[in-house]
Amino acid sequence: MDLILPVLDTTVRLAIPLLFACLAGLFSERAGIFDIGLEGKMLAAAFFSAALAAVTGSVWLGLLAGIAASITLSAIHGIASITFRGNQLISGVAINFLAAGLTVLIAQDWFQQGGRTPSLIGGARFETIDLPFAEALSGVPIFGQIYADLISGHTILVYVGFLCVPLTWWILFRTRFGLRLRAVGENPAAVDTAGISVVWLRFAAVGICGILCGLAGAYLATGLQAGFVKDMSSGRGFIALAALIFAKWRPWYALYATLLFGFLQALSLRPDVVELIFRVPMPVQFLDALPYILTVVILAGFVGKAIPPKAGGEPYVKER
C-alpha cells in the first residue's frame, strides 16, 4: 500500500492534463472537426498561464490568460476548417508548429531565461487542497489512507477535471445541445435540413475544445509544474488523441483511457516500484517509452475497431 499509493497519486496528477485534452478533442471530434492541434493549444495555454501568473502573481489571472490563448488558436482552427472549409489536419499541424515556436520566442523576449518563465511561487501556483478530515482519517487503514493520500491533497483543477467527465456525458447525452452536436458530427446535412446552423454548432464545439485545452495547459504549468519550459506538453496532446480513439469518443471511457496513460507515465517515474513488482530491473528508457508505445499500438488499430464520427474531418458543403 505504501508503495502503490504514491504511484496512484502520481497517476492522478499526470492523467489530468490528458483528461482535459481528451475531453477537448471529444467535443471537437464529436462535432465533426478533427483536431490534432490539441498539443499546440495546450502548449500555448501553458506558456500564457505561467507568464501571466509570474507577472501578476495571481494564478487565476494566469488561468484566464491560458484559456484565452487556447481559444484564440481554436478560433483560428475554426475559421480555417469551418468557415473556409480547409483541411483540418493541415490547420492542426500549423497550430502545433505555431505554438511550439511562438511560446519559446515570446518567453525568451519577455523573461530572458532561455525560453522559460520564472519559477512560480506562492499565489502564482495552484496550491493543493486538503479535503475535510483528511488529517484525521489518515490513520485509518486502507480507506483512510486512500482518502488522505490519494483523493485529498490535489489542486482544484484535478477535481474540476474529474467533474468534467460526468458533465460532458450529461451535456452530450441529456441535452438538446448535445444531441445537435453529436448529429452534426455524424450527418451535418440532417442538421442543416432541420434548420439548425451547422457552422454555429461546430464553432461552439471548437470553442469548448479551446476552453478545455486551456485548462489542460494551465494545469501543466501552474499545477503540475511551477512554470513554463520549452515543449513542456511533450506529446500529451497526441497521447490524448490516442486515448480518445481508445475511448471510442465516450466520456467515461476517456477517463479510464487517460488514467491508464497516466499510470504508465507514473510508472516511468518510479522504476524502483516496477522492479519490486516484477522482480527484474526494467530499463528506465523502456518505461519512459511505454505511453508512446501504447499510443502507437492504439493508433495502429490494434485495440478493436473504433468508429469515429462519420462526418469527421469533412468540411460541410451543401449539396442537392
Add this chain to the structure above:
Amino acid sequence: MALDADTAGRPSPAAPDQTAPAIELRGISKAFGPVQANKDISIRVMPGTIHGIIGENGAGKSTLMSILYGFYKADAGEIFINGQKTEIPDSQSAIRSGIGMVFQHFKLVENFTVLENIILGVEDGAMLRPSLAKARKTLKDLAAEYELNVDPDAVIEDLSVGHQQRVEILKALYRQAQILILDEPTGVLTPAEADQLFRILARLKEEGKTIILITHKLREIMDATDTVSVMRRGEMTATVKTSETSPEQLAELMVGRKVLLEIEKQPAAPGRMVLEVENLQVIDDQGVERLKGVSLHVRAGEILGISGVAGNGQTELLEVLGGITKGTGSVRINGEEIDLTGKHSDGRTRRHRGIAHVPEDRQREGLIMDFFAWENACFGYHDDPSYNRGMLTDNDAIRGDTEKKIEKFDIRPANCWLTAKNFSGGNQQKIVVAREMERNPEILLVGQPTRGVDIGAIEFIHKQIVALRDAGSAVLLVSVELDEILSLSDRIAVMFDGRIMGERLPVETDERELGLLMAGVDKVPAGVSEVEAVEANLDAAAREG
C-alpha cells in the same frame, strides 16, 4: 384538352377553384454558374392534391424543390404559400411555413434512434427527456392516424430503407407539415414497399395534406397523381390533369419528341454456353459476405437480367466478373476456368478473355472525367496492336477510331477533343458503351446502363444491347429498374442478400412476383399479407447487415 404549353401553370384570372393554391411559384429562376437550372418557372399546386413533377435527370426538378425548401435561394421569382407571399431564405422558414421534404438521400443520423432523429431541431427546451417523451406520444398518434408504424427506439442503421423513408415522412409530420415534397421516393424501394408508400400518400391526401411527388417514372405519375407538371431543360413545359394525359404524351413532353417506350426485339436464339458461374462468393474489406454462393449461366445470344434492389450483391457480382474484386468459386468462359484470385484476376486479362464491362458507376469506374473523349474511348483496350506503333500509342489511330464510334453511337457533341465531363450523362454512357461493345465481346457485363441517362439515349442504348445479343454475344444485365429488366431480358434472375432468389421467364412473371423475390420472399406464408412478409424480411436483413 388541358394541355397548353403557353398558359399551363400560369395563374389565370378566372381560376375555376376559389381556394388559394397551397403552393404557387411565380417566375422562379436559378443558375449555377453558366448552367441555368431553372428558367422562369411558374406552378400552382392546389391543396389536398398529389401533384407530380416529372422530367429527365438534370431537368431542374430537384433544384426547384430545394428552392422551395430554402436549401437554395432563387435568383428571381416569388413563392406564395396558401395565397400568402412568403420568403424562404432557409430550411427553418420552410418548416415554419408547413413544408416538409423527403430528400432522395435521406437526411437521417444513422446511429441515432428514430425518436432522436424526429426531435432533432424541434426539441422542446434544453433538456432531452421531456422532448423524447412528448415525441414518443405524438409518434404513436401519427402512427395510428396514417399507418406509419416504426419502432421509436430502433436505431436508423438497423432499419430497412423503406422504414427509414417512413421516419423521414414522420419527421415532416411531426413538424406539422401541410405540404410534403418527396424527391424520387421509390428509387430505393422494392415494388411492394413502393405500393405501401403510395397507400400512405393517399392517406395523407385524404387528411388534407398537399403532396408534391418528384419522379422520372411515368408509371408512378399515372398511378398516384392528380395533376402533373413536366420539366425539360430547366423549363416547365406543361401542367396537365393526370386523367387527361397518357404516358406516351408525357414522355414526348419530357423529351421534346416522340419516343418508343417499348423495345422491339425478336425472341432470343440461345446458342452455346458462354458464361458459367458456380458458387461464387465475395467477402468485402469489412469481412461482410456480399455474395453468398451465386450460380448462374448465360448462353450466346441471350440476355440474362439480374434484378434486385440496389445493394443486394449485384455490384459485387459485376465487379468480380469484371476483375475488379476477388472472389472464390468457379467462373468459366466458353468452358475455360478463369482466375478469380491470382495474378490473372485483373480487368485486363478479363478483357482478353472476351469479357467487356460497362460498370454501374460510369463516372467513377467507366471514365476519367478530366480526360478527352478519345482517351476515354480506348481505356482498357489501349494495348491493342491497332492503337500502338512500337513503344508509342498511335493517337491518330485512336482518334480515328473514336470518330467512327462517335458517328455510329450518335455521341453529341461530336468532338473527340472534349473532356468526358463536358458530355451529358447519356452521352458519357454512350462513350463507355461504344468502347465496350465495339470489340464484339464474348460476354457483355452491363450495370445500370441507363441510370441518369435521358430517355432518348435510353432508347438508343437498349437497341444497341439487343443488337449485340442478336450478333451472338451473351449479355449479363444488372439493373434496379424493373421495367428495363422486364423489357430487355430473355431470362430474369432476382438477387436478394447476396443470393439468387429465383429465375423467371419475362413472359411468365410480373412485377408483383419479381417484387416479392426482390424482398427475399419466395412464398408468402399463410395468414400473412404480402406487405407484412416483405417488411419482416427486409427488417431482418437490415439488422443482420
